[in-house]
Amino acid sequence: MATTSQPEASLPGTKDPETVILAEEIHKYYELGETRVHALRGATVKIARGEFVTIMGASGSGKSTFMNILGCLDKPSTGRYLLEGVDVSSLAKKELAAIRNRKIGFVFQGFNLLSRTTALENVELPTLYAHISKAEGEKRSREALALVGLGDRVAHFPSQLSGGQQQRVAIARALVNRPSILLADEPTGNLDSRTSVEIMDIFQKLNDEGLTIVLVTHEPDIAQFAKRSIQFRDGKIRRDDRNQNRPLASEVIKNLPKLED
Amino acid sequence: MDLFAIIRIAMRALARNKMRSVLTMLGIIIGVGAVIAMLGVGQGARQTMQEQIQAMGSNLLFVGAGTVTRSGMHMGWGSTKSLIYDDMLAILRECPAAHAVAPGSSSSGQVVFGNDNWATRLNGTEPQYFDIRSWPFLEGSAFTQNDVEMSANVAVIGETVRKNLFGATDPVGQTIRINNLPFRVTGVLVPKGTSAAMGDDQDDIILVPLTTLQKKITGQPWLRWIMVSAVSRQSSYAAQQQITSLLRDRHRIRAGDDADFFVRNLADMADVADEAGRVMTLLLASIASVSLIVGGIGIMNIMLVSVTERTREIGLRMAIGATEGNVQQQFLIEAVVLSLMGGITGIIFGLGASYVITQTLGWPVLISPLVIAIAVVFSMAVGVFFGFYPARKAAQMDPIEALRYE
Numbered sequence: 310m311a312t313t314s315q316p317e318a319s320l321p322g323t324k325d326p327e328t329v330i331l332a333e334e335i336h337k338y339y340e341l342g343e344t345r346v347h348a349l350r351g352a353t354v355k356i357a358r359g360e361f362v363t364i365m366g367a368s369g370s371g372k373s374t375f376m377n378i379l380g381c382l383d384k385p386s387t388g389r390y391l392l393e394g395v396d397v398s399s400l401a402k403k404e405l406a407a408i409r410n411r412k413i414g415f416v417f418q419g420f421n422l423l424s425r426t427t428a429l430e431n432v433e434l435p436t437l438y439a440h441i442s443k444a445e446g447e448k449r450s451r452e453a454l455a456l457v458g459l460g461d462r463v464a465h466f467p468s469q470l471s472g473g474q475q476q477r478v479a480i481a482r483a484l485v486n487r488p489s490i491l492l493a494d495e496p497t498g499n500l501d502s503r504t505s506v507e508i509m510d511i512f513q514k515l516n517d518e519g520l521t522i523v524l525v526t527h528e529p530d531i532a533q534f535a536k537r538s539i540q541f542r543d544g545k546i547r548r549d550d551r552n553q554n555r556p557l558a559s560e561v562i563k564n565l566p567k568l569e570d
Numbered sequence: 571m572d573l574f575a576i577i578r579i580a581m582r583a584l585a586r587n588k589m590r591s592v593l594t595m596l597g598i599i600i601g602v603g604a605v606i607a608m609l610g611v612g613q614g615a616r617q618t619m620q621e622q623i624q625a626m627g628s629n630l631l632f633v634g635a636g637t638v639t640r641s642g643m644h645m646g647w648g649s650t651k652s653l654i655y656d657d658m659l660a661i662l663r664e665c666p667a668a669h670a671v672a673p674g675s676s677s678s679g680q681v682v683f684g685n686d687n688w689a690t691r692l693n694g695t696e697p698q699y700f701d702i703r704s705w706p707f708l709e710g711s712a713f714t715q716n717d718v719e720m721s722a723n724v725a726v727i728g729e730t731v732r733k734n735l736f737g738a739t740d741p742v743g744q745t746i747r748i749n750n751l752p753f754r755v756t757g758v759l760v761p762k763g764t765s766a767a768m769g770d771d772q773d774d775i776i777l778v779p780l781t782t783l784q785k786k787i788t789g790q791p792w793l794r795w796i797m798v799s800a801v802s803r804q805s806s807y808a809a810q811q812q813i814t815s816l817l818r819d820r821h822r823i824r825a826g827d828d829a830d831f832f833v834r835n836l837a838d839m840a841d842v843a844d845e846a847g848r849v850m851t852l853l854l855a856s857i858a859s860v861s862l863i864v865g866g867i868g869i870m871n872i873m874l875v876s877v878t879e880r881t882r883e884i885g886l887r888m889a890i891g892a893t894e895g896n897v898q899q900q901f902l903i904e905a906v907v908l909s910l911m912g913g914i915t916g917i918i919f920g921l922g923a924s925y926v927i928t929q930t931l932g933w934p935v936l937i938s939p940l941v942i943a944i945a946v947v948f949s950m951a952v953g954v955f956f957g958f959y960p961a962r963k964a965a966q967m968d969p970i971e972a973l974r975y976e
Contacts (some may be wrong), residue, residue, distance in 0.1 A: 409888075410890060421885075439891065
């Protein structure tokens with residue numbers, strides 16, 4: 310993959326007309342009985358189109374809360390979040406659902422596929438909530454499955470697929486409505502190291518085609534495949550680096566031993 | 571998301587737990603089946619009662635001679651001598667709501683034919699009596715007005731009398747002896763069976779011309795009763811009032827005094843019987859609907875379990891763009907599909923049960939399409955009512971919490 314041919318991602322704060330995510334001074338409090346948990350204490354992040362960002366941090370660092378806000382599953386207590394220039398912090402629940410449906414693709418650690426439902430039908434799920442025809446939804450779903458290399462497994466049930474294959478179905482599902490960003494929450498957390506690299510290979514290839522990816526992980530091995538790495542600690546961003554010499558997952562796989570069992 | 575897609579999803583979700591779905595449906599099946607069968611039995615009974623009252627005669631009014639109190643003792647109805655033939659003619663002449671009238675007097679008699687004898691009621695009347703009571707003949711015909719004028723010894727017998735005296739012999743043209751007087755049988759009446767309203771055997775009767783009874787048997791020139799048919803069922807109440815005021819006038823009864831006659835309206839009795847049937851139907855149906863409610867609670871229970879089990883699925887659907895409305899709709903439709911499928915199966919079971927009741931117990935069962943339509947709508951309503959809370963619970967989940975649920 311010719312990563313060097315990609316336009317360099319801009320650093321936060323610099324002017325960029327192609328900004329996809331702009332989070333400014335995000336605070337988030339939770340009321341837990343009498344105590345108030347301050348999960349985010351002023352996080353500001355700007356992510357341009359075509360970036361591949363990992364968010365790292367220990368548990369309790371606020372990275373999950375931040376991801377939930379980026380994914381429009383949660384709203385910031387204070388601060389502003391612009392997704393493609395739209396201030397989503399002020400939207401109603403129904404409008405947020407529409408944003409999640411069309412602009413955001415989710416990939417979870419636990420895959421979250423519906424059992425006893427074929428790969429194709431799982432991928433079709435987001436199209437059911439979008440206003441597109443059934444035929445169009447199916448066509449896109451087949452394309453998305455082909456894109457993650459499962460074009461020949463459309464009729465398989467999750468129980469008939471390996472973990473890596475299940476996660477690829479989940480990625481296809483996240484892509485089917487052609488979102489602006491792909492949010493992956495520990496997508497390799499349940500996978501062995503070789504399969505993890507295979508998933509990262511898919512992410513790198515999707516990113517090469519222009520997809521913006523934000524990935525939460527606590528494994529540095531995984532984070533190194535991204536172009537940029539953001540570190541959370543105590544609800545704040547501690548580090549925001551661009552990865553130098555990032556490896557190509559497709560090259561790394563070649564050096565990994567094949568699994569014997 | 572179109573309705574068919576949601577129904578398909580609901581069906582698949584239910585098929586995932588076939589046993590559970592069937593058991594849940596069973597509550598509704600039993601409930602709807604019981605309601606259908608009970609309504610069928612109730613309406614059948616009501617219909618039968620109506621038919622029996624119709625069988626007593628259409629729009630019928632019964633004017634009876636009243637009671638006399640002699641030395642403080644009530645002598646029973648028909649004991650006065652004040653109801654006379656001219657009263658009947660006056661009713662026909664002066665009451666516009668009265669359509670036809672027939673006079674009558676009653677006695678009892680010992681009837682003999684060959685070696686058989688039978689004690690029965692003996693009524694004297696005129697031929698129009700059979701029209702007024704809409705009582706057709708099984709064999710032969712009524713005696714004629716000419717017979718009445720001649721005080722002829724002719725008789726019409728009821729089915730019970732025929733059975734007891736004649737057996738297999740054709741009675742028409744035969745001569746029977748009533749209180750030792752010979753009578754020629756002109757006809758046999760169609761059996762009416764036991765009267766639902768009165769509880770007596772209407773076929774245990776012999777009818778002879780009024781004049782014959784008065785002159786040759788009782789020796790009493792007055793009437794015991796007058797049968798009146800009103801112009802229509804609606805006008806039978808008007809007829810009742812007209813007859814009452816006419817006869818009070820003719821018998822010179824002062825306002826406030828008890829009349830020496832009474833007027834009974836069979837439409838009244840029909841209404842009473844109808845009301846009784848309605849109450850019975852309602853009672854049966856409400857008992858049956860209790861099981862429908864229990865079935866509904868079963869649906870609610872299972873839907874709550876299902877919502878909890880599928881918390882992650884709900885979270886996922888919300889994350890990928892399902893609105894609260896979408897989720898609520900999905901679970902609501904699942905509950906409705908469950909209850910509707912149960913309802914339709916229940917209707918089939920109810921129809922089957924009704925058939926069995928008719929076959930084994932011989933009860934008439936009447937199931938109207940309306941009842942079936944109501945059962946369908948009602949079972950759907952049960953689904954909506956008992957599915958609403960679980961669906962609401964699903965829709966109000968927080969997607970973040972739901973996705974984290976183990």
